[in-house]
Amino acid sequence: MASERSPLLGEVETPVPTEHQNGRSAEISKPKQEPNMSLPKTLARLWGPPSVERSLLIKLDCTLLLYFSIIWFLFGINRSSYSTAYISGMKEDLKFQGKDYNYMTTIYLTTYALFQIPSTSLLTILPPRYVFVFANTLWSVLTLLTFRVTTVWQIFLLNAFEGAFSAVAYVGAHFIYGSWYKQSELGTRAAVFCGFGNLGVMAGGWIQAGLIKVLEGREGGLEAWRLIFVVVAGMTIPFAVVGWFVIPDLPGHRAARYLSEEEKDVAVERLGVVEKTEWDWSVVRRVLLSWQFYLLPLVFMLYSLVVQALGNNVMPLWMASRGYTVVQQNTYPTIVHGTGIVATFAYCYISDKLRSRWQCSLAIGFTFILSSAILVSTPGPDWPWFFAFYLMGTTYAPQALWYSWMADLTGHDLQLRAITTGFMNSFDFAFVTWWPLIFYPVTDAPNYSKGYIASLVTGCLTIPVILLIARLEKRGRKDGTIGRGVKEQEEAEDLYDDDAQPWEQTPWTTATGSAVPHGTAQAAEQIGVKGTIATVIPGAAI
Known part of the structure; x- marks a missing residue:
């Protein structure tokens, strides 16, 4: 049998006629084709070539990443339920007056902010699965109790406790991701996590709109705005308990039952050795003398103040003034989170490939400026407003991108990372709790010109801070004082x-x-x- 080399298939058999007894040539079988390699190539692209490390990553993605992503998805439904409930009957049933909606949000954010650092610090002391299961179950139960409220002060009280117990849900997940994933893996996983949260917010609007349509015209039974809290709690409570079985704690604990001993060794080795792991007085000095503790929370706070134009029911209330229906007010704003999901994946994927976060961060900073400037100009037609809101939605990306950047810059110090993770959110909410009362009070609806100007100013301020962080990162990596594996x-x-x-x-x-x-x-x-x-x-x- 003769053979020749194909440029695509390598060495393959070439048909050669053979003679039968009757002298006629027989038809030879076709050349052999290599098997379809698309699945192995896809797996290699996602998790690398076959190895112990790939096995570890697959297990982490199917347990750790999936659990926190679904919890954050349900949390997104939960928090969006309050805004959709407010415009779907809760305001009238509970007799909200004046700025009561802003006060409800402020009370929640205050306790949420106060418990950020304690909750992330607790993750370095207790096995994380204890903390997460306890906290996630409790805030889910509090969500269920919301359907029974009859007065405004009751919902204020429930929001206060819910803020305290849900404080660990976001920052804690980022802390755990930073403990298990490398820099080239972290941004994409954080994007998946935050993408699920945005999907949750979108789903909250869809669920509420669906309940309104189904229950419209019916007498008796629960109102649609109450029923959504029952639905969310019914999904969240059982899944919160699943965390006991899938949260692997920290790599050094070697507690994950589904990891082999070899995978546990790789998990510890691949991120390097952290120099300090004990809590002592040197922690205070290291944290307070670090630039990460100040600049990372500062830039994240500026981001959060910009996107207040997307919260506080600003877009739905503007739509109400333009004559859009309640169903449209619940569904159109969900596209904001859709653009956020796409942009978050894009920015995080690019930054993972570049192994650098500052370039995408600058792009986000300029988007802050452009979208805010459109809102400040108060255009006449509706389409520029929708464009500005949807464009600003792409700036939700720092939820994943900048927490990944923080993990990159504090990976050498466990306590610095834990405290900075919590402080980024608590410092943020130290401003977000009162910012809407001044710049986005519901009494200003639909004209939020003060808020739009504030978003433009804070958006401009992000640019020099991003450049300063990039410069200090370059210097720190050169000096060997920051980064993983120090x-x-x-x-x-x-x-x-x-x-x-x-x-x-x-x-x-x-x-x-x-x-x-x-x-x-x-x-x-x-x-x-x-x-x-x-x-x-x-x-x-x-």
Whole structure:
């Protein structure tokens, strides 16, 4: 049998006629085709080539990532239920007056903010599954009790406790992700998590609109706005308990029953060694003298103030003034979160590939400015308003992108990461709790010109802060004082060109696939490391 080499299939058999006894040539079978390799290629693209690390990632994505994403999805439905309930009958049934809706939101955000740092710090002391299961179950029960309220002060009280117990849901998930995923994995996983939250907010509007249609004209039974809280709690309570079986705690705990011993070893080794793990007085000094503790919460706070134009029922109340129906007021704003999901995935995927977050952050900053400027101009037709709201929706991306950036910049210090994770949200809500009372009071509806101007100003302020963080990150990685895998500052070498700007740094990869910042090959040789240096060189465990 003759053979020849095909440029696509390699060496394949070539048909050669054979003679039968009657002298006629027989038809030879067709050349063999290689099997379809699309599934293995897809798996390799998502989780890398077959290895213990790939097995670990698949298990983490199917348990850790999925659990927190679904919980955050249900949480999104829960919180959106209050805004949709308000415009769907709760305001009239409970006799909300003046700024009562703003007060309800402020009370929730106050307790939510106060418990951010304590909840994330608790994750470094107790096994995280204890904290999450207890907290998620309690806020779900409080959601169920909401359908029984008869006065405004009762819903104020329930929101206060719900804020306290739900404080760990968002920041705690980001802390756990940062403990298990590398830099090149983290942004995309955070995008999945936040995308589920945005889907939850969208689903809340759809559920409420559906209940209104189904129950319209019926007498007796629960009102639609009460029934949504029953539906949400019925989904959330049983799933909250599932966390006991799927949350793997921290890598060092080696407590995940579904991971093999080899996978547990890889989980600990691949992110490097954290220098400090104990809580002592040195924690206070390290945190207060770090720039991460101040700048990361600052830029996240500015972002949150910009997107207040998307909260506080601003868009639905503007739509009401233009004559749109209640169903339209519940459904059209969900597109905002749709654009947020798409943009979050895009920005996080790009930043993971670049192994750098500042470029996408700048793009978001300029989007703040453009969308706010359109709202400030108060256009006459409806379409520029819709365009501005939907464009601003793309700026929900920092929920994933900047928490991933924070994990990158604090990965060398467990306590700094835990405290900064909580402080980013609590500092944010220290302003968000009162900001709407001044710039977005419901009594101003539908004209929120003060708020739109405030969004434009805070959006402009994000640009210099982002550039400053990028500059300090470049300096810190060069000095070996930040990044994952830092053991001792003295081990750090010159990882970056002294004169290069952050945007001039180009990562390269070793033969083992470990990504290393430009200029570290010589440094690796100087400290006696060859091959995989991800767990030794600061910033290389990505």
